[in-house]
């Protein structure tokens with residue numbers, strides 16, 4: 087059971103659930119769906135819960151990622167709903183996340199809290215697994231899924247949306263898309279040595295870019311992409327993966 091999909095806003099399933107697995111961690115209990123894809127178990131986790139009941143700042147990121155690791159997961163594709171502050175990426179586009187800017191404020195952001203444990207720092211030269219990204223591009227092409235491009239994800243604390251001035255600032259800093267959940271998720275994956283890639287579904291223009299943000303737009307654009315996107319993940323999983331072309335397992339440094 088080495089592979090998982092984390093579904094973000096609007097992505098609450100990815101195939102037929104065969105069984106459920108409850109995993110206990112020191113951070114809390116997590117329920118995982120286990121799917122059968124051609125005889126292989128694939129784990130599915132809805133980041134906000136199936137009924138979208140957990141807001142971004144209260145997601146138990148450490149429990150989620152530790153539970154996946156305990157379940158034997160070594161490769162994760164996740165979906166993230168994002169607003170776009172890049173004129174080239176419009177609602178409905180798929181954007182491969184290549185890097186992030188962290189504007190979160192109040193979340194536990196590491197498994198390593200010192201005390202009796204050694205102090206550790208994790209390398210963020212390639213926060214997102216290069217191998218998973220390359221494989222995603224290849225498979226999307228083969229499956230006819232059009233990719234808008236790649237971009238820098240700005241993670242805000244939420245749950246409020248941004249002000250127009252904040253969006254202008256993020257643009258100047260090099261941000262392309264904005265969301266509320268990818269930090270610390272990607273950081274914790276790296277701390278656990280898990281290969282992790284996040285694929286953005288642009289659900290709306292960011293504040294001040296064009297009109298008002300509506301919930302209707304957000305749900306519609308995600309639904310239009312959900313199935314084909316998860317299909318591409320499954321096809322990559324089906325072909326098999328290895329850790330030969332990335333450094334994800336060796337990113338922790340002890341000083």
Ligand code: HPA
Nearest residue numbers: 167168169264265266292
């Ligand atoms: N801002 C922050 N998070 C988001 C947005 C946005 O515009 N759209 C979807 N998630």
